[in-house]
Amino acid sequence: MATRDPDRKRQQLMDAALAEFAEYGVAGARVDRIAGRAGISPGLVYSFFAGKEGLFDAVYEAIAEQTVDAVPIDADDLPGYAGRLHDAAAQNPQVMRFLAWYALERGERPVSEMVARSMDEKITAIEAAQRGGTVRSDRSAGEILALVLALANMWQHHTEDVGRLVPDAQRRTVITDAVRHLVTPQQPPRG
Amino acid sequence: MATRDPDRKRQQLMDAALAEFAEYGVAGARVDRIAGRAGISPGLVYSFFAGKEGLFDAVYEAIAEQTVDAVPIDADDLPGYAGRLHDAAAQNPQVMRFLAWYALERGERPVSEMVARSMDEKITAIEAAQRGGTVRSDRSAGEILALVLALANMWQHHTEDVGRLVPDAQRRTVITDAVRHLVTPQQPPRG
DNA sequence: CCTCGCTTAATGAACGTTCATTTGACAAGT
DNA sequence: ACTTGTCAAATGAACGTTCATTAAGCGAGG
Structure with missing residues (x-):
């Protein structure tokens, strides 16, 4: 078990983002809260995705693929x-x-x-x-x-x-x- | 036609708020934009309603009454x-x-x-x-x-x-x- | 030691709200 | 009719906060 595990963090981030966006939408969502839910720092979000909007779109893509x-x-x-x-x-x-x-x-x-x-x-x-x-x-x-x-x-x-x-x-x-x-x-x- | 007409302004404000909220929701709505649409100053909003949230609720009440x-x-x-x-x-x-x-x-x-x-x-x-x-x-x-x-x-x-x-x-x-x-x-x- | 993952702190813009001030309406006093 | 006083209406700049984003620093793994 690596202490550094980008893939796992990325997945945690997506899960947290889904929860946050489902609750508040894009405009109401807070990046700090998402990071908190995911157990990572706010700054790390930006090394994975293009900001809040990019994260939202990424979550949508993932969901659409699974759901369709x-x-x-x-x-x-x-x-x-x-x-x-x-x-x-x-x-x-x-x-x-x-x-x-x-x-x-x-x-x-x-x-x-x-x-x-x-x-x-x-x-x-x-x-x-x-x-x-x-x-x-x-x-x-x-x-x-x-x-x-x-x-x-x-x-x-x-x-x-x-x-x-x-x-x-x-x-x-x-x-x-x-x-x-x-x-x-x-x-x-x-x- | 009075240049000062609170009732009219209030109605303009409600109309503008409906348009803005319909487009962006509460979290995405901007008070300045609502005031702009209504042709009033941002500050005046707060003499009519309890802030953005209060305005949203007021619009809902009005709509519910008309729609039901x-x-x-x-x-x-x-x-x-x-x-x-x-x-x-x-x-x-x-x-x-x-x-x-x-x-x-x-x-x-x-x-x-x-x-x-x-x-x-x-x-x-x-x-x-x-x-x-x-x-x-x-x-x-x-x-x-x-x-x-x-x-x-x-x-x-x-x-x-x-x-x-x-x-x-x-x-x-x-x-x-x-x-x-x-x-x-x-x-x-x-x- | 050097790169990559990650954090913490800093930055700066956006935004809701407040408030001192101005404007307009209106009526009383002359 | 013309001030003048008064109050509500309305403004718009300023404030304080929140928040997304960026930058600097740190520690682990190869």
């Missing part, structure tokens, strides 16, 4: 897919909150290459399922995907008032049932 | 209600953005009395519609309301990537169709 393909789509079982998206979100509230900040503070940026490709793959998968008859075809794949994502994340995006409407235990079912109603063809494929 | 009852619920036509919510949101992107900041920066606060009452009224209305047979009864009114609100605001809450999935012109229809599918009883009330 964390829940692979199963277009033949969109209710299950939505449920799994919900589970992943519920297990990583920090990441969800970070992404909410990102949408507000960096929202003007063009969609990253990786995210765009991931979206295209999902669209393609849904179109295949539509041809296969497991997903209704009277709506475009883009609309289907937008609905699935909106419902899967419905408990994240709202203010506290909406959260109180349904107890935690039933939230997953609300999502999966709703998606089932929306994407299942009127004439089910077999009987 | 801007779109009255019609529980017998929830698709239409969702559509109207969508229209209101689309026409006031600044307000929507402000509320998104509020959810992140003030989310821990207890739900205000006014908002809670408004929610209760909506629940009551939906329960009445369920008894009347215009809304399906196999889901609780809370679940129905959560779904309606989630769908009505689905285009606001997501990052840019999801926005690209469906062109503007079709977004309203996506919402109203989805709500119709989800809340209409399987056996329609009359044939």
Whole structure:
């Protein structure tokens, strides 16, 4: 175990930054606090990243990479897919909150290459399922995907008032049932 | 027209604050910039409000009051209600953005009395519609309301990537169709 | 001993807030 | 009508703090 371990410090810094940014956003985050959480000195931040903003962007890149393909789509079982998206979100509230900040503070940026490709793959998968008859075809794949994502994340995006409407235990079912109603063809494929 | 007009200045200040907060949030907002936008001096802010934070809270109160009852619920036509919510949101992107900041920066606060009452009224209305047979009864009114609100605001809450999935012109229809599918009883009330 | 990792301290700008001062409105006194 | 007194409205410079960033120094490992 080396007393000098840049890679470990770098990782600690990223973890601390995620926690801080998730809590306060970029503008509200404090470099000293991040360094404190990471157990390093404030100055060291600048030998790893291009300042606070650079750190924020680096955290986003890391998160996007991990998150985008964390829940692979199963277009033949969109209710299950939505449920799994919900589970992943519920297990990583920090990441969800970070992404909410990102949408507000960096929202003007063009969609990253990786995210765009991931979206295209999902669209393609849904179109295949539509041809296969497991997903209704009277709506475009883009609309289907937008609905699935909106419902899967419905408990994240709202203010506290909406959260109180349904107890935690039933939230997953609300999502999966709703998606089932929306994407299942009127004439089910077999009987 | 008086050259001294505190009420007018106060209103200008609130408008400018809404614009600034919607763009940058509390932490990113600059008092000097708000004063500049409002055409007043920075010092005057403090004779109206309790500093930047107080101004933010004041703007929230004003917005909440205007917004909560801007779109009255019609529980017998929830698709239409969702559509109207969508229209209101689309026409006031600044307000929507402000509320998104509020959810992140003030989310821990207890739900205000006014908002809670408004929610209760909506629940009551939906329960009445369920008894009347215009809304399906196999889901609780809370679940129905959560779904309606989630769908009505689905285009606001997501990052840019999801926005690209469906062109503007079709977004309203996506919402109203989805709500119709989800809340209409399987056996329609009359044939 | 020399390089690299890291810390501590210093720097300087940005920013919220305060406050002494000025400006404008208005009415009482003449 | 014209001062003059008074108070609220409003200004804008100054203050003190916070904070991101940089610079200087130090100690360990090869």
